[in-house]
Amino acid sequence: MDYRFSERTEKLSPSLIRQMYNFALEDISGFVSLGVGVPSFPLPEHISRGLADKLRYDPNINKYALGRGLSELNSEFAKKLKRKGIEIDSEREVLTTTGSAGGIFCTLMALVAEGDEVIIPDPAYSNHIECVRFAGGIPIYTPLIENEEWRLDTEAIKNSIGNKTKAIVLCNPSNPTGAVFPEEDLRKVGEIARSNGLYLLEDNAYEFLTFDGRDHFSLQSVSRDRDNVISFFTPSKEHAMTGFRVGWVVAHPKVIDKVFAVQDQNYICAPSISQHAALVALQGPQDHVNGFREELARRREVMCQGLDNLAEFLNYQRPHGAYYVFPRIIRSRDTEINENAKRRLKEIPERFRTRDTELALDLLYEAGVVTVPGISFGPAGENHLRLSFAGEESDIQEAFDRINNWLRS
Ligand SMILES: Cc1ncc(COP(=O)(O)O)c(C=O)c1O
Numbered sequence: 082m083d084y085r086f087s088e089r090t091e092k093l094s095p096s097l098i099r100q101m102y103n104f105a106l107e108d109i110s111g112f113v114s115l116g117v118g119v120p121s122f123p124l125p126e127h128i129s130r131g132l133a134d135k136l137r138y139d140p141n142i143n144k145y146a147l148g149r150g151l152s153e154l155n156s157e158f159a160k161k162l163k164r165k166g167i168e169i170d171s172e173r174e175v176l177t178t179t180g181s182a183g184g185i186f187c188t189l190m191a192l193v194a195e196g197d198e199v200i201i202p203d204p205a206y207s208n209h210i211e212c213v214r215f216a217g218g219i220p221i222y223t224p225l226i227e228n229e230e231w232r233l234d235t236e237a238i239k240n241s242i243g244n245k246t247k248a249i250v251l252c253n254p255s256n257p258t259g260a261v262f263p264e265e266d267l268r269k270v271g272e273i274a275r276s277n278g279l280y281l282l283e284d285n286a287y288e289f290l291t292f293d294g295r296d297h298f299s300l301q302s303v304s305r306d307r308d309n310v311i312s313f314f315t316p317s318k319e320h321a322m323t324g325f326r327v328g329w330v331v332a333h334p335k336v337i338d339k340v341f342a343v344q345d346q347n348y349i350c351a352p353s354i355s356q357h358a359a360l361v362a363l364q365g366p367q368d369h370v371n372g373f374r375e376e377l378a379r380r381r382e383v384m385c386q387g388l389d390n391l392a393e394f395l396n397y398q399r400p401h402g403a404y405y406v407f408p409r410i411i412r413s414r415d416t417e418i419n420e421n422a423k424r425r426l427k428e429i430p431e432r433f434r435t436r437d438t439e440l441a442l443d444l445l446y447e448a449g450v451v452t453v454p455g456i457s458f459g460p461a462g463e464n465h466l467r468l469s470f471a472g473e474e475s476d477i478q479e480a481f482d483r484i485n486n487w488l489r490s
Contacts, residue, residue, distance in 0.1 A: 089215055094430050096207055097457035098467075101441060104425050105451045113480045115384075115468040116451035118256065118404060120377075122321040125369040131361035132354075139357065146353040149341055150177025150329075154356050157363040158314070158329055165288075167301045173334040176341050177359075179351045181286055181315035181328030186212050187343040188311055188330060192280055193218035197247040202233055203459035204407065206256045206284060210459060218247070224461040227409070230398050231260035235269040242273070248280035249273075254287040254297065257458045257467040258407045259400020261291050264298040271306040280336075282311045287403035289319040289370055292378055295401040301331055308333055319370055320362040325355035377404050380470040380477055387481030388468075394488055395466070404471045407455065410440060410464050414488060419446040432456075435463050448487040450480045 098117055105112040135142055149155060152172070159171035169175055178184035185208060193199060195217035201209060203222035213220050223237040238249060249270060253262045274281035281300060288297040300306045315328040328351075330340055344350070384406055388397050397408035413436075418426070422442035426434055438454035445451055455465030470477055 089217065093211060093215055094433070094457075096211075097429070097433060097438070098207065098453050100429065101445065101451050101453055104442075105445055108421065108425075109445060109449050112445070112449045112451055113476045113483070114451040114472055115470070115477065115480050116453050118318075118469045118471050119323050120318055120321055120373065120404070120471045121473050122369075122373060122376075124321055125362075125365075127365045128320060128322070128358060128362050131365060132358045135357045135361070136354070142354055142357055144353060146177070146350045146356050149175065149337065150351065151353070151356045151360065154360045154363070155329075157360055161363055162301070162314075162331070165299065165302070167299060167331075169301070169331055170334075174331055174337060176330045176337050176344065177351050177356055178328045178330055178340075178344060179348055180317060180326040181284065181313040181330075182208055183326070183344065183348070183351070184313050184328045184330040184340070185209065185282070185284065187340045187347065188282065188313075188332075188336075189213055189216045189218070191336070191339040191343050192216075193247060196245060198243060198245045199247055200238055200241050200249040200279075201459065202238070202251060204257055204455065204462035204465070205250070205459050206252045207457050207459075209250045209252065209284065213250070219245075220459075221246070222459050222461065225255075225258065225260065227398065227461075230401070231255060231258035231407070233262055233266045233270060235266055235273065238270060239273050242277050242279070246277070246279055248282055250282045250284070252284040252286075254291060254402025255405075256287065256403055257405050257453070257455070257462065258398070259403050259405045260398070261295040261297065261402035264296075267298050267300055268303065271300045271303060271310065274309055275306060278309070280309050280311055281306070282313070284313045286313070286315050287318060288314065290374060290377060290404065291402040292374075292381065293401050297402070311336055316359045316362050319373070320359075321369075321373070322355075322358065322362065325352070325358050327351050327355045327359040377470065380404070380472075380474050383474050383477045384468060384470040384481075387477065387484075390481070390485060391488065404469055406468045406470070407458075407462070407465050408468065410437060410466065413440050414443075419443050422446045437462070437464050437466055441466060444484060444487070448483040450483050
């Protein structure tokens, strides 16, 4: 068989987040991970009990949820947004998707034509970059301002607009930097998008998770921006439901109709059983969310302490949201790269074979710690590592002990 694939598939890079984890699973026993961003929390008890009841008694749980999602779920989600000061029509302005990742994919496929340019503040969540490329678009990177807590460079965004620009994609709080963008900057970007007739996509996967009194702000709450802003939300992290695969797109009805058409011709709907689970999560008590936030704040301290102890090697901006830190590599060991790391490096796409990827592979094969090379989050990510503090505190501690020992040995 001559295995041939479409050009667009050939261009698609595998996620280094998953690739690093897979190397660890295959090669390293007893590794500890600062890699994937999956909270360690179990499903809250009341969600599993509520879902078990529905499984037993709901006659429709085994069927497709036709329409734009379960209408009860969409209206419960609209109530959640209302508490954030965002008013939407739950019948026309929201679509339940298969994770927000599914929503982002379907939206970019609906909007981006071959050769369209999409402005992406960099570093960015790698799915955004790869989905734009997969849709035939061209990512136009505008670097975030690293030494100002990875702030948006609104001037650079404005100056990047050309006649092929279609959209701007933001991730707030930011994966991978942990930045929470100030309302003032977001309003400026909103104004830039509106006055240039661009779509503005905002990925709010970590909206519930901000620290130090920083608040998450969505441009959906600015009524005149609502025509062109497309927002993604998800219960994945807030309710420890990453495996359920539910998310929401909020947009103008004309956009929702098109995104719905892409979804419908793809996978029909988000799993009904998961939509019911999300409904239980939205309707039930929310105390666990505070618990998650407090626990993650503690883990953030452990991580920052670990990084402070490595100040001559890694320089970081303190994260105020999400559960990531994105330190810059300022020094490493001078030794030759590990032989197994060298072998795995060849399996990584050439454009990602940078110093940070070498260090991440060395950390895996020499110290048994999973990290993610910064280059996979865009060109400005080069020479950085993404570290997640979603895992157990003891693992974070252990990871830093190992990194410390190895770097100093
Ligand atoms: C910024 C960002 N957006 C979207 C997603 C995907 O979330 P979901 O589980 O809703 O597809 C993730 C997952 O890590 C993420 O970090």
